[in-house]
Amino acid sequence: MSPHPTEEIMADGGVRWILSDEEREHLGQLLSVEASTFANLKGNVMNRSRITCKKCGKKSGLDDMVHGAIALGIHSNGYMIDTLLHGPDQPSPAHAIDCSKCEETFEGALAWWSPSNWTF
Numbered sequence: 059m060s061p062h063p064t065e066e067i068m069a070d071g072g073v074r075w076i077l078s079d080e081e082r083e084h085l086g087q088l089l090s091v092e093a094s095t096f097a098n099l100k101g102n103v104m105n106r107s108r109i110t111c112k113k114c115g116k117k118s119g120l121d122d123m124v125h126g127a128i129a130l131g132i133h134s135n136g137y138m139i140d141t142l143l144h145g146p147d148q149p150s151p152a153h154a155i156d157c158s159k160c161e162e163t164f165e166g167a168l169a170w171w172s173p174s175n176w177t178f
């Protein structure tokens with residue numbers, strides 16, 4: 059078992075996917091900024107627990123959502139960084155996301171819980 063919890067059930071609903079240092083590094087790489095940009099980002103609050111990729115075993119994370127958004131080209135890096143740092147102000151429709159490691163689609167629909175605080 060990991061000594062660090064990877065999730066936290068929120069009192070007002072939703073499940074926080076607690077951001078790991080590895081994910082923080084990955085976000086920095088994806089968005090071309092220092093990982094320390096996300097030092098105060100505690101994790102994204104979602105409608106459900108993390109999903110394990112059935113192909114490579116990766117746990118779904120914020121990095122997978124950012125990876126997908128970059129691939130689609132729907133948001134600027136600046137917009138995504140701002141949203142990550144302050145939490146979303148709009149609910150998201152539930153949708154499938156792809157694993158950023160192997161491109162397999164996670165089984166299940168994901169949406170972030172809103173409004174929710176993503177920072178410490």
Ligand SMILES: [Zn+2]
Pocket residue numbers: 111112113114115116157158159160161162
């Ligand atoms: Zn995978």
